[in-house]
Amino acid sequence: MEEVDKILIHTLKQVGTEVSEEVNSVKEFTSELIVEAVVRCIRVIDPGLGSALPTSLPPGMSARFRVGMSLAQACQDIGYKGEIGYQTFLYSNEPEIRSLLMFLVERLPRESAETSDQPTGKSVVLQRAIAAAIKAQLSVPWLPPNCRLPLHGETQSPGGLHSFHVQPLSLPHCTKGPTKKELIDYQRDILPPVTAQPSNHASVVASILEQHTAELSAAQEWDSEWNSQGLVSRLTPQEYRSRKLTRLRKRAEEQLRSASLPSAESAFGGPRSTSDLSELLQAFRGSAPANQVLTKGSHFTHTQKFTFTQVGTTPGINHCVHSLQFSTVSSNVSVCLCVCQEAAAVTSPIPTGRQSEGDVQLRQEEELASLQQQFQQLCTDVDQLTADMKHMGVTNTQVLDELKQRELGNTEEEERMQVKKKTIDLLPDADNNLVKFQAQVEASAKRVLHLASQWEKHRAPLIEEHRTLKEICSNQDLESSRKLSEIKSLHDKIRVSTEEAKKKEEIYKQLVTELENLPQDASRSAYTQRILEIVSNIKKQKEEITKILSDTKELQKEINNLTGKLDRTFAVTDELVFKDAKKDESVRKSYKYLAALHENCNHLIQTIEDTGTILREIRDLEEQIETEHGNKTVANLERILDDYKAIRQENSALAAKVREG
Structure with missing residues (x-):
């Protein structure tokens, strides 16, 4: 039983039961440890059934009885046929618990059995502990703050909650392509660790989760795109990526080129509006002045000039020359306006010393006001001319369209006139012309038949060749689709093999770590020798049992022979003596x-x-007494009495609360 208990304890540890190192047999299991082991096994066997079962006994006795009944019912639901009840868990005995645990271990799925054979390294134990803690927290139902007990304070306290704030992280393993020495030095010496990169420590977990999710989604998108489009293109992954990058660059260049073109309003001379691209470039330049932004204009914008020239800034003479030249290529219309004005009748007299500076400034302001008024008038005239030009352009377009339509109509009419003219010319000699026309029609029909026969001669081999080529194309399509499906299946197999290789590599590392951590004095030969000794002892026991059974059969046969011989001897002697x-x-x-x-x-x-029967009964009673001693009957009775007293106290307390209420 010692070896069986060790196997059971090892398996229970693998399914998540916290068994201390001091426990070496099922006899040392407590009620709490039995409940935890049974619940862990049930959760592995049937997660839906075991998720509702607690892994520990509650403090109240009535709640303990309910937990024991629910565990007994769960064990019966998964197929346990032995006698089981709440007493199996609360007042346990060694044989019942051993048989129950053996049944549960045998019912564990193969995956769990395979994982139990794997080494238990530190990383594996830590991951399993984290997974068990997360599952335990997820299994606890959420409660409102007013209904929470002190027991739920650790798992549902709002103190550990933080907002999901993400910040970008710089990770060395995310660098793609060949890594330069400077980048390696930066990552090794200057780049801070991941936990120190976010400004707030609470954002570390959220940032790591976001980074990991982004990498996974990018990898999944690339796999799906490569399986759906990349394999069909029959390119290597590098060529497919380069072609995709080239297409994106061309599309971006087209968008930038279309955004850099001037708008229609500025092309017709209206108020100039900066394009979105110009605004974006100016925003990138910062505080650069608008006149320094180089924009690409059309031919019309290059021919449109608007200049202001101020000639002479002497105090005596101030005059402005304004010229506006407006030209278009489509209508070849040019308008030149020139306004020249001189202050004080073309030339203002030179101010004498008697004139004050205030009069000169007043005169200059008047000139400036008049010039501004003239400039506004010119702008109004330019706008009016622009509107007139737009209207004239639209009218010109309509006239050109109407002219084209009339030219097409004239061409059709001319063709009809030519046909009618030829018909009229043929009317004077109608009979001869009809004969000639019929002869031409017959000749044309014969020529058409000849051409049709020649076409049939060429058509048959062409049709046959077309069918052959079509069949070849269909065969090639089928072959390509078959090869494509094979490539996809090979790709899936490669991915599965890669994952298996990674898992096996991790298992290999764990095995190497476990091998290094194992004591060197324990060798495989010692374990093998121990197993062989156990097997030999079992064989000896079987041989002894077989020998005892054979001896018993021989003794029983001898007893039967002697009994029969005695009966026969007595019958013969009785008959002879009775006669005499x-x-x-x-x-x-x-x-x-x-x-x-x-x-x-x-x-x-x-x-x-x-006497033999009594001796056998005595031995049976002695075995029952030993079994009862092993079942801890006295201790269980004492525990039952204590639990009974506790239940009576709980009932009295509840009755007192009811009376007070």
């Missing part, structure tokens, strides 16, 4: 003694059989 007893009195006394001897022998044999 009729004649001789002494023989009659011998017959009586013979009958008394036979009866006493029967009593003796019966007494011996009864």
